[in-house]
Amino acid sequence: MKKVLNQMKYEEKGRIVEIKTAGVRGRLMSMNIRIGKEVKMLAKQPLKGPVAIEVENAQTSLSQEMAKQIVVEV
Secondary structure (H helix, E strand, O other): OEEEHHHOOOOOEEEEEEEOOHHHHHHHHHOOOOOOOEEEEEEEOOOOOOEEEEEOOEEEEEOHHHHOOEEEEO
16 A cells, blocks of 8 residues: 555555655655665654654654655555
């Protein structure tokens, strides 16, 4: 099932299958977030705060707007 990254549940894992906007691809690639990588949802902050994820044992946080651009297969 496909869903947008910020819709994932806590501790849920998925594989990135699409990055919707070309404008954010470069920034995501610099954080090692690219199509084919497995991602795990660690935390979501309330009131449009950032989401914390793990990619290849590295933790990072993304804004809700960036997270909306990433489609994952769970």
